[in-house]
Amino acid sequence: MRALVALAGAAFTATACYALGSVIAARVGVRLRRVEKFPLSFVLGASVLHLAIFAVLALHIAYKPVLWLVLAACAGLALRTGDWRLPAADETSPGLPRAIRYLFGVIAAVFTTLYLFNAWAPEISPDGASYHLGLTARYLRARGFERITTNMLASFSGGVDLLYIPAFAIGHHSAAALLHFTFLIALALMVLAYGQRIGKPLAGAAAALLVYASPVVGIDGTTAYTDVAVAAIVFAVFYWTQLWDENRDHRILIAIGLLAGYCYAAKYTAFVMIVYAIGFIIWRTRQWQPALTVVGCSLIMIAPWAIKNWIYVHNPVAPFANYWFPNPYFYVAVEKDWTATLRDYRLKNMWALPLEVTVRGLATQGLLGPVFLAAPLALLALRNREGRKLLLPCALVLLPYIANIGTRFLISSLPFLSLALALTLETLAPAVLIAVILIHAVTSWPDVMRTYCDTWVWSLHEIPFKAALRIIPEGTFLADHIDYQWARMIETDVPPGKLVFSFTGVPDAYTNREVLISYWGALNNDIGDALTMGWNKGWQPDKVWIFSVPKQKYRRLRLVQTATATIRQEQWNIHELRFFHDGAELPRRPEWRLEAWPDPWGVQRAFDNSEATRWRSWDTLRPGMWMAVDFGQDELVDQVRVELSGDEWEARMQLETMGAAGRWIPVTTHMELRKAVYSGLLRRAATYEAHLRSVDYFLIKDSDFGAKDYAEYPESWGWTRLEHAYGASLYRVNP
Amino acid sequence: MPRVWFARAARRCAAVRYSNWKVTAGSGWLSLCGALSGFLCGCGNLPEPYAPPPQRPVFEAPISGVRVLTMADADAETHFVQDISPSLEANTWRWTGKRPAIRMFPGTTQKLNYTIDFAVPGATFTQTGPVTVSFFVNERLLDKIRYASPGRQRFEKAVPAEWMDANEYTILAAEIDKVWIPAKRGDKPLGFILVSLGLEQTGLEQK
Numbered sequence: 001m002r003a004l005v006a007l008a009g010a011a012f013t014a015t016a017c018y019a020l021g022s023v024i025a026a027r028v029g030v031r032l033r034r035v036e037k038f039p040l041s042f043v044l045g046a047s048v049l050h051l052a053i054f055a056v057l058a059l060h061i062a063y064k065p066v067l068w069l070v071l072a073a074c075a076g077l078a079l080r081t082g083d084w085r086l087p088a089a090d091e092t093s094p095g096l097p098r099a100i101r102y103l104f105g106v107i108a109a110v111f112t113t114l115y116l117f118n119a120w121a122p123e124i125s126p127d128g129a130s131y132h133l134g135l136t137a138r139y140l141r142a143r144g145f146e147r148i149t150t151n152m153l154a155s156f157s158g159g160v161d162l163l164y165i166p167a168f169a170i171g172h173h174s175a176a177a178l179l180h181f182t183f184l185i186a187l188a189l190m191v192l193a194y195g196q197r198i199g200k201p202l203a204g205a206a207a208a209l210l211v212y213a214s215p216v217v218g219i220d221g222t223t224a225y226t227d228v229a230v231a232a233i234v235f236a237v238f239y240w241t242q243l244w245d246e247n248r249d250h251r252i253l254i255a256i257g258l259l260a261g262y263c264y265a266a267k268y269t270a271f272v273m274i275v276y277a278i279g280f281i282i283w284r285t286r287q288w289q290p291a292l293t294v295v296g297c298s299l300i301m302i303a304p305w306a307i308k309n310w311i312y313v314h315n316p317v318a319p320f321a322n323y324w325f326p327n328p329y330f331y332v333a334v335e336k337d338w339t340a341t342l343r344d345y346r347l348k349n350m351w352a353l354p355l356e357v358t359v360r361g362l363a364t365q366g367l368l369g370p371v372f373l374a375a376p377l378a379l380l381a382l383r384n385r386e387g388r389k390l391l392l393p394c395a396l397v398l399l400p401y402i403a404n405i406g407t408r409f410l411i412s413s414l415p416f417l418s419l420a421l422a423l424t425l426e427t428l429a430p431a432v433l434i435a436v437i438l439i440h441a442v443t444s445w446p447d448v449m450r451t452y453c454d455t456w457v458w459s460l461h462e463i464p465f466k467a468a469l470r471i472i473p474e475g476t477f478l479a480d481h482i483d484y485q486w487a488r489m490i491e492t493d494v495p496p497g498k499l500v501f502s503f504t505g506v507p508d509a510y511t512n513r514e515v516l517i518s519y520w521g522a523l524n525n526d527i528g529d530a531l532t533m534g535w536n537k538g539w540q541p542d543k544v545w546i547f548s549v550p551k552q553k554y555r556r557l558r559l560v561q562t563a564t565a566t567i568r569q570e571q572w573n574i575h576e577l578r579f580f581h582d583g584a585e586l587p588r589r590p591e592w593r594l595e596a597w598p599d600p601w602g603v604q605r606a607f608d609n610s611e612a613t614r615w616r617s618w619d620t621l622r623p624g625m626w627m628a629v630d631f632g633q634d635e636l637v638d639q640v641r642v643e644l645s646g647d648e649w650e651a652r653m654q655l656e657t658m659g660a661a662g663r664w665i666p667v668t669t670h671m672e673l674r675k676a677v678y679s680g681l682l683r684r685a686a687t688y689e690a691h692l693r694s695v696d697y698f699l700i701k702d703s704d705f706g707a708k709d710y711a712e713y714p715e716s717w718g719w720t721r722l723e724h725a726y727g728a729s730l731y732r733v734n735p
Numbered sequence: 736m737p738r739v740w741f742a743r744a745a746r747r748c749a750a751v752r753y754s755n756w757k758v759t760a761g762s763g764w765l766s767l768c769g770a771l772s773g774f775l776c777g778c779g780n781l782p783e784p785y786a787p788p789p790q791r792p793v794f795e796a797p798i799s800g801v802r803v804l805t806m807a808d809a810d811a812e813t814h815f816v817q818d819i820s821p822s823l824e825a826n827t828w829r830w831t832g833k834r835p836a837i838r839m840f841p842g843t844t845q846k847l848n849y850t851i852d853f854a855v856p857g858a859t860f861t862q863t864g865p866v867t868v869s870f871f872v873n874e875r876l877l878d879k880i881r882y883a884s885p886g887r888q889r890f891e892k893a894v895p896a897e898w899m900d901a902n903e904y905t906i907l908a909a910e911i912d913k914v915w916i917p918a919k920r921g922d923k924p925l926g927f928i929l930v931s932l933g934l935e936q937t938g939l940e941q942k
Contacts, residue, residue, distance in 0.1 A: 314780045327780060544809045593784035600782055610791035630784065673826035675807040684794035
């Protein structure tokens with residue numbers, strides 16, 4: 001029953017997408033061929049349906065009957081207009097020789113079996129079961145969007161994820177994966193159809209198989225990820241621009257605009273297709289007015305996401321560009337670290353990247369298949385018009401790849417690349433092309449793939465018939481996955497409504513408790529910083545800069561940082577900033593006003609008397625960073641003490657006071673560096689900080705930094721270990 | 736001026752009709768401008784200055800005063816008994832007189848080592864020649880060592896438990912037999928360079 005429900009959830013959502021798309025496609029003045037009708041309508045409908053789901057979530061009416069009603073309305077509309085019908089087969093278009101048709105058909109059928117059962121099996125993929133479906137489940141519980149400031153992934157545009165909402169509501173986790181699989185089928189069909197449309201059916205069919213059988217496409221397209229769906233949307237934009245170029249009916253521009261905007265709504269990096277669509281239309285018409293239609297329709301898709309982020313996290317393009325849109329929720333330094341990691345995946349030699357993404361696949365998490373080592377041959381397609389048409393968007397889509405070199409981020413360019421490669425090989429010799437497809441199919445099959453790539457590469461392993469059909473119960477299947485057990489541990493031991501802190505991810509989709517991952521939000525970073533300070537001497541308060549200043553009255557004092565970091569990770573960290581007169585510390589009165597830059601929101605951490613907290617610049621150390629205090633009245637000060645961390649080496653500071661003209665003037669000081677002495681219990685102080693932020697539960701994996709300290713001194717931390725299993729401990733703060 | 740451009744652009748766009756759906760490009764243009772101005776407004780998003788937050792309590796560690804006092808410690812002066820300069824040099828060390836001493840409250844007498852990090856500077860050595868340093872715990876001689884050349888030195892030795900009382904201050908001292916006498920009258924004689932001095936507990940877990 002559970003298996004059928006999953007299938008129904010995906011099928012019903014996919015039907016609604018197709019139905020809605022077919023109604024729109026019928027009204028934009030283009031006659032779609034039989035083979036084109038499903039994929040193009042499905043993707044177009046998905047774009048508009050996502051807006052409807054967005055509205056449902058924004059209105060907080062995401063109840064099951066409402067979602068059913070939205071899907072039923074789409075299907076009903078197509079039934080009423082009759083637009084759902086497939087057109088008659090086009091007899092005039094060239095077909096494939098029967099033998100090749102059978103051969104390619106068998107390959108497609110075999111891979112479809114592999115994919116269908118994997119998508120149908122219980123979903124436990126890393127990103128799918130954590131944030132894609134974790135957020136889906138959370139929105140469904142809340143009946144709408146929630147303001148999530150502790151998970152930067154919630155700020156991504158989620159145009160495809162929103163389609164998982166009705167699928168998940170009906171068919172749970174697997175329904176989302178099955179819906180993504182539908183996008184994979186649509187993508188392959190679009191590539192096939194495009195080949196037929198340009199009179200190259202063999203190249204089209206071969207390219208479709210190159211994409212379809214690629215191992216990374218297989219694993220991604222059968223889980224609740226979104227990369228394959230994004231590739232389908234990207235290719236749909238290209239396809240519709242070609243249809244417009246053939247027909248020159250301006251109504252098609254609406255479809256192009258909606259889909260181009262949907263590219264952004266599905267994944268930020270796909271925004272390049274807006275540039276492509278606009279550029280292509282201006283180039284072909286030599287007019288800018290038609291392009292404005294595309295811009296306007298794109299904005300319909302983009303605006304909801306930008307506005308949502310603007311309202312929730314004060315940054316329309318969150319979680320990126322936090323430097324330009326400063327906000328208290330995401331730190332610039334974390335964004336820099338994260339994007340730097342995505343740029344190299346800790347790959348030491350970038351020359352190895354082609355081999356990594358095609359054959360090895362471990363570092364960049366997935367492989368395209370060895371035949372894509374021949375991808376440079378696709379450049380030979382530049383010799384003909386069709387090839388140039390394909391390689392231009394391919395190059396554009398590849399541009400953002402520099403920002404994230406994960407193999408799955410190549411999927412969007414794969415249809416273009418595959419078609420160009422197939423066109424080249426077909427020109428060379430059709431037999432070579434067929435041989436390449438056979439090699440690709442064989443080398444992409446899981447058992448064969450394991451003979452040349454790493455065992456732990458992200459890919460499919462087998463056909464899980466029993467798990468898909470729930471002959472093996474879902475719980476039994478999932479229980480073999482350690483991540484799932486962590487989620488269950490949380491679900492069992494943590495009371496509803498309580499927050500859990502963890503240094504690494506868990507499959508949120510299988511727990512109703514909110515898990516704060518240490519690196520996904522400013523609040524999480526602060527708690528992680530305090531906890532790490534509890535055991536890591538390098539992060540603890542270690543030195544005190546003592547500024548002896550002329551003994552006089554000051555109203556405002558400002559500490560300015562003057563050094564430049566030699567490494568990106570270097571920050572300015574101030575545990576406490578204290579002011580003294582005649583050896584006695586000035587009490588911190590409520591009239592004081594504190595400011596800092598950058599991270600003005602965190603300035604209180606330098607004035608809270610806690611050695612387990614510190615104000616951090618959360619950006620690379622650079623001259624001009626400052627922290628200022630307005631005493632509210634003139635105060636006698638003769639000494640300023642700045643307490644810094646042990647990992648603070650490069651910061652250099654100068655003290656300034658505000659002159660009568662309202663300008664900051666340097667204060668002559670005598671500086672002395674002392675060693676900080678702290679007699680308190682840092683571990684307990686760190687726990688106190690977490691508790692103040694409503695975090696009383698910690699899931700610590702044995703492999704986490706500091707795990708040994710938490711395990712050996714729980715009483716020193718003020719924790720009780722509730723459970724230790726599956727390589728992780730769950731702790732509770734003692735009341 | 737920009738307003739005139741926008742008005743002209745809007746008029747031109749509104750005149751273009753692409754389909755029977757009455758799609759006008761003007762709406763797209765205006766929405767683009769709206770979005771851009773919105774993006775720019777996103778920058779004015781900074782908070783008002785904050786008042787100091789509630790002060791956190793200090794969570795007391797188990798009482799143990801066992802430590803090696805480095806001369807750069809913020810509270811170093813509070814432990815000085817005699818013959819240690821109030822000026823910290825190079826953020827690391829201080830000059831001593833003939834018999835520098837500090838006081839500590841160890842809280843225990845078990846497994847404690849007397850530990851001192853110091854240097855006999857070449858500049859004073861030229862005048863004094865080889866020196867002998869005696870190390871004391873509560874005025875009892877722990878050891879005596881002769882240094883025949885200048886340079887950095889470290890001395891460590893276990894302290895008999897019965898020499899100390901866990902609930903009383905312990906005085907740690909080091910005495911140099913020959914001090915450097917300054918040429919200028921009135922300047923203080925110099926002993927050696929002191930970096931750290933204290934007690935270290937061995938064989939126990941240290942946080």
